[in-house]
Amino acid sequence: MSVTFAKGFLASGVACGLKASGNKDLALVQNLGPVQLAAAVFTTNRCQANPIIWSKEAIRDRQVAAIVLNSGGANCYTGAQGFQTTHATAEAVGQGLEVSAGDVLVCSTGLIGEQLDLAKLTNGVSLAIQSLSNDGGIAASEAIMTTDSVAKRSEREASSGWRVGGMAKGAGMLAPGLATMLVVITTDAIVGPELLDAALREATAETFDRLDSDGCMSTNDQVTLMTSGASGVEPDESEFKKLVKEVCDELALKLLDDAEGASHNIHIRVAGASSLADAVEVGRSVARNNLFKAAIYGNDPNWGRILAAVGTTNAEFDPYNIDVSINGVLISAKGEPAADRSLVDLTPRQVDIDINLNSGGHHARIVTNDLTHEYVEENSAYSS
Amino acid sequence: MSVTFAKGFLASGVACGLKASGNKDLALVQNLGPVQLAAAVFTTNRCQANPIIWSKEAIRDRQVAAIVLNSGGANCYTGAQGFQTTHATAEAVGQGLEVSAGDVLVCSTGLIGEQLDLAKLTNGVSLAIQSLSNDGGIAASEAIMTTDSVAKRSEREASSGWRVGGMAKGAGMLAPGLATMLVVITTDAIVGPELLDAALREATAETFDRLDSDGCMSTNDQVTLMTSGASGVEPDESEFKKLVKEVCDELALKLLDDAEGASHNIHIRVAGASSLADAVEVGRSVARNNLFKAAIYGNDPNWGRILAAVGTTNAEFDPYNIDVSINGVLISAKGEPAADRSLVDLTPRQVDIDINLNSGGHHARIVTNDLTHEYVEENSAYSS
Numbered sequence: 117m118s119v120t121f122a123k124g125f126l127a128s129g130v131a132c133g134l135k136a137s138g139n140k141d142l143a144l145v146q147n148l149g150p151v152q153l154a155a156a157v158f159t160t161n162r163c164q165a166n167p168i169i170w171s172k173e174a175i176r177d178r179q180v181a182a183i184v185l186n187s188g189g190a191n192c193y194t195g196a197q198g199f200q201t202t203h204a205t206a207e208a209v210g211q212g213l214e215v216s217a218g219d220v221l222v223c224s225t226g227l228i229g230e231q232l233d234l235a236k237l238t239n240g241v242s243l244a245i246q247s248l249s250n251d252g253g254i255a256a257s258e259a260i261m262t263t264d265s266v267a268k269r270s271e272r273e274a275s276s277g278w279r280v281g282g283m284a285k286g287a288g289m290l291a292p293g294l295a296t297m298l299v300v301i302t303t304d305a306i307v308g309p310e311l312l313d314a315a316l317r318e319a320t321a322e323t324f325d326r327l328d329s330d331g332c333m334s335t336n337d338q339v340t341l342m343t344s345g346a347s348g349v350e351p352d353e354s355e356f357k358k359l360v361k362e363v364c365d366e367l368a369l370k371l372l373d374d375a376e377g378a379s380h381n382i383h384i385r386v387a388g389a390s391s392l393a394d395a396v397e398v399g400r401s402v403a404r405n406n407l408f409k410a411a412i413y414g415n416d417p418n419w420g421r422i423l424a425a426v427g428t429t430n431a432e433f434d435p436y437n438i439d440v441s442i443n444g445v446l447i448s449a450k451g452e453p454a455a456d457r458s459l460v461d462l463t464p465r466q467v468d469i470d471i472n473l474n475s476g477g478h479h480a481r482i483v484t485n486d487l488t489h490e491y492v493e494e495n496s497a498y499s500s
Numbered sequence: 501m502s503v504t505f506a507k508g509f510l511a512s513g514v515a516c517g518l519k520a521s522g523n524k525d526l527a528l529v530q531n532l533g534p535v536q537l538a539a540a541v542f543t544t545n546r547c548q549a550n551p552i553i554w555s556k557e558a559i560r561d562r563q564v565a566a567i568v569l570n571s572g573g574a575n576c577y578t579g580a581q582g583f584q585t586t587h588a589t590a591e592a593v594g595q596g597l598e599v600s601a602g603d604v605l606v607c608s609t610g611l612i613g614e615q616l617d618l619a620k621l622t623n624g625v626s627l628a629i630q631s632l633s634n635d636g637g638i639a640a641s642e643a644i645m646t647t648d649s650v651a652k653r654s655e656r657e658a659s660s661g662w663r664v665g666g667m668a669k670g671a672g673m674l675a676p677g678l679a680t681m682l683v684v685i686t687t688d689a690i691v692g693p694e695l696l697d698a699a700l701r702e703a704t705a706e707t708f709d710r711l712d713s714d715g716c717m718s719t720n721d722q723v724t725l726m727t728s729g730a731s732g733v734e735p736d737e738s739e740f741k742k743l744v745k746e747v748c749d750e751l752a753l754k755l756l757d758d759a760e761g762a763s764h765n766i767h768i769r770v771a772g773a774s775s776l777a778d779a780v781e782v783g784r785s786v787a788r789n790n791l792f793k794a795a796i797y798g799n800d801p802n803w804g805r806i807l808a809a810v811g812t813t814n815a816e817f818d819p820y821n822i823d824v825s826i827n828g829v830l831i832s833a834k835g836e837p838a839a840d841r842s843l844v845d846l847t848p849r850q851v852d853i854d855i856n857l858n859s860g861g862h863h864a865r866i867v868t869n870d871l872t873h874e875y876v877e878e879n880s881a882y883s884s
Contacts, residue, residue: 163811163819193807195836228804229837335808406790406871407879414880420612423577424719427547435547452579453613487790487880489873495791496798496871 118253118269121281122304124148124344127252129259132240134188134232140259142240143185145300146213146248151345154180155313156221157320159337165192166202167222168336174206174218178309180342181215183300184241187262187285189226190296192335201234208238212245223338225262225285225296257283260298263494265374270366272359278305278347280359284367297324297371299339301363304347305356316341319361323368326396328403328484339364372483377490380412382467383483390476394431398471399482401425409487412467417460419448422469433473441470502637502653505665506688508532508728511636513643516624518572518616524643525572526624529684530597530632531565535729538564539697540605541704543721549576550586551606552720558590558602562693564726565599568625569644569682571669573610576719585618592622596629607722609646609669609680641667644682647878649758654750656743662689662731664743668751681708681755683723685747688731689740700725703745707752710780712787712868723748756867761874764796766851767867774860778815782855783866785809793871796851801844803832806853817857825854 120127126146134141147154156175158168174180184205191198202222210217224232247255257267264285271281282301307315320339341360372381384402389395402408405425411418419440427435436451445460447453467486485491504511510530518525531538540559542552558564568589575582586606594601608616631639641651648669655665666685691699704723725744756765768786773779786792789809795802803824811819820835829844831837851870869875 161808161811162813163807190804193804193832193835193837228802228808229832335804335811406875410876410879413876416880418612420574420577420719423547424545424612427545427719429546448577448613451577453577487876489876491790492794492797492871492873492876495794496800 117251117271118257118281118283119145119300119302120250120253121271122279122302122344124304124346125302126248126250127256128244128247128249129252129255130240130243130247132243133236134186140255141186141188142244143256143259144182144209144244144248145256145302146182147180147342147344149344151343152181152219153178153309153312154340154342155309155316156338156340157316159334161335163335165190165224165336166194166199167191167224168338169199170202170206171221171223171338174221179219180221181219182209182213183221183223183340184209185223185260185298186232186237187225187260189224189230189232190228190336191224191232192228194229194231197231201232201237204234205237205241208241212241221340223298223336225260225298225336228335253281253283260285263376268367268370268374270363272362274351274355274359276349276351278349278351279303280363282363282367284371286371296334296336299324299367301341301360303341303343304345305343305349305351306345307343307351307356311353311356312341312343315357315360318357319364323361323364326480326482327368327372328482372485375485376494377488378485379488380465380467380486381483382412382469382485383481384469384471385479385481386471386473387479388472388474388476389478390432392478392480395478395480396482397429398426398431398473399480401429402469403482403484406487409484412462413486413488415462417442417447417457417462422471423448426471431473432475437474439472439474443468501635501655502641502665502667503529503684503686504634504637505655506663506686506728508688508730509686510632510634511640512628512631512633513636513639514624514627514631516627517620518570524639525570526628527569527640527643528593528628528632529567529640529686531726531728533728535727536565536603537562537693537696538724538726539693539700540722540724541700543718545719547719549574549608549720550578550583551575551608552722553583554586554590555605555607555722558605563603564605565603566593566597567605567607567684567724568593569607570616570621571609571644571646573608573614573616574612574680574720575608575616576612578613578615581615585616585621588618589621589625592625596625605724607682607720609644609682609720612719637665637667644669647760652751652754652758654747656746658735658739658743660733660735662733662735663687664747666747666751668755670755680718680720683708683751685725685744687725687727688729689727689733689735690729691727691735691740695737695740696725696727699741699744702741703748707745707748710864710866711752711756712866756869759869760878761872762869763872764849764851764870765867766796766853766869767865768853768855769863769865770855770857771863772856772858772860773862774816776862776864779862779864780866781813782810782815782857783864785813786853787866787868790871793868796846797870797872799846801826801831801841801846806855807832810855815857816859821858823856823858827852
């Protein structure tokens with residue numbers, strides 16, 4: 117039940133008319149406590165949406181009583197009026213739940229440069245407050261969808277009884293795309309603010325941040341982790357980090373699986389790197405190469421495009437000592453052709469690219485999708 | 501007549517069976533002198549094709565008697581055998597023309613990881629030598645085509661009588677694409693090696709290097725400028741640089757116009773930058789943004805995607821003091837919506853994006869194409 121799987125949380129998802137389709141477009145998650153701590157990571161894009169500007173301030177004291185999320189508009193580049201809309205949304209939630217507006221985070225997703233309808237939003241907040249329930253996590257996960265074809269949820273329970281669950285939204289190419297990624301994760305474990313923050317940052321660094329990431333984050337990306345402490349259980353630190361990361365990883369792979377118009381999920385695994393940074397740089401260079409991604413769409417094991425992408429990086433490697441495997445077939449070894457291309461079967465959705473730089477002991481995985489006709493179609497027609 | 505417009509050059513283009521289609525696939529350009537100086541710029545990709553490795557060595561002494569170019573195979577990642585093929589090609593040209601193989605540059609374009617057929621190549625060299633003529637520039641420009649739909653040529657003549665002309669090949673996305681760009685420019689002006697080199701580097705920096713460039717050059721890119729001195733005229737230095745740049749610019753725009761599957765030519769002009777580097781970085785970030793490029797394909801003036809791309813750069817700017825115009829319509833001013841989207845007409849092939857960072861006096865132009873169905877089709881089916 118996503119964000120209501122952990123104890124101490126209520127949630128709801130309602131339709132308030134922001135989406136022309138009439139579908140659910142506003143989600144609310146309330147933390148009943150006894151503690152109301154949160155951590156969040158925000159987009160590094162320097163052009164930041166109004167809800168990002170607001171939420172960064174609101175979370176400074178780490179106290180968060182609720183988070184409200186709308187689809188149907190990004191509220192980015194909407195000037196002073198747009199910021200007032202975000203502020204008024206937080207105020208409406210605060211008044212309705214009898215908490216400080218400064219303890220309410222706001223997230224928005226949709227088109228940049230359009231004002232949100234404040235009357236619809238505040239009416240939506242009222243509806244959402246009335247609809248709050250301890251099984252509202254499913255409705256909330258549906259209300260944050262934009263071009264997503266399915267809602268994304270994940271849950272884990274520790275043997276000692278505490279729980280962690282979450283929901284995510286995002287169906288674009290994630291990067292180089294600018295499709296907004298919104299994620300809310302809740303837990304009822306008793307953890308302090310430092311562990312909460314560390315667990316979130318470590319988890320996102322190896323999951324959401326490695327979804328085809330080239331630094332091109334959206335103006336609105338936000339991943340928030342909230343704890344209620346309602347389980348009464350103080351978890352083992354490493355187990356806490358592990359389960360938070362598992363939820364992030366499951367949600368990230370669900371985002372990948374639902375990427376706009378994709379026909380392949382591509383896992384690029386770089387090994388033999390002299391540093392983690394090298395491994396990530398090489399993986400990203402391949403993940404954002406349009407010609408490589410178009411080749412995979414055409415079921416063409418075009419390893420030359422992989423090596424050409426690797427060659428644009430500053431990573432440590434000898435161009436004549438790189439090995440490349442596609443779906444388990446060693447297709448290029450030490451800078452020369454190895455197995456015949458015809459041995460590689462690219463018809464399954466899952467594609468594994470293994471690149472060995474033979475320069476050290478570090479490795480990383482970057483995940484991405486292929487570049488398809490459907491991607492072009494969805495992103496050329498996209499305007500909501 | 502492209503490379504034979506300047507005096508002192510012979511050229512030819514022949515079919516030797518490297519292309520399955522039977523089309524011309526080998527070009528030869530000979531410099532008859534009296535001088536045989538050349539300058540060249542090469543791909544910065546660290547994975548370099550065998551002809552690049554060869555040509556870099558051959559041009560060290562700046563003496564170049566001939567350049568031979570083949571389509572039908574990149575001769576990259578083909579190991580020791582591939583390098584021997586390049587070497588043997590230069591030797592064949594050297595023997596046939598009675599010049600040193602070390603004064604022969606070699607260029608190749610086509611698929612990575614496949615061996616070229618040396619017997620066909622050496623037979624092609626013989627044919628090309630027999631076909632050399634002082635109006636062979638057109639045939640040569642046709643022989644270097646791969647997925648190009650038209651041959652690209654350019655000529656300029658100074659009032660003092662010296663000439664410069666050239667040919668180019670390249671119809672991919674150029675970058676982020678890895679489609680190889682091969683360019684040969686010839687002149688009969690009497691210029692020393694320093695001016696020749698400076699003129700070429702200054703011209704390419706503002707033309708070919710700003711074609712949607714994100715550093716992702718191909719493994720085989722090479723731009724060569726050769727002079728025969730046959731006009732007997734010593735040009736004014738600034739006029740020489742100007743005409744070389746004009747030829748480069750015309751060829752670059754012809755590459756843009758023929759980019760695989762594109763339906764729009766997009767000129768991104770960044771002004772008000774605090775440095776040239778900032779202007780170029782901002783232009784490139786927009787030029788390589790897939791969501792922006794897909795929006796232009798759909799005739800959607802989605803300025804939010806432009807600002808979001810700008811926001812990922814390290815350039816100096818205030819996010820609330822950027823102006824964006826599309827085809828002359830100021831659509832976003834100071835971080836807020838300005839003119840209505842419906843006023844922008846994106847039906848013409850030419851699209852002008854003007855971004856004013858309002859942070860200084862530097863400016864740059866980056867040119868790119870839209871991301872279309874046809875691009876995906878050509879690059880997923882591409883295997884020749």
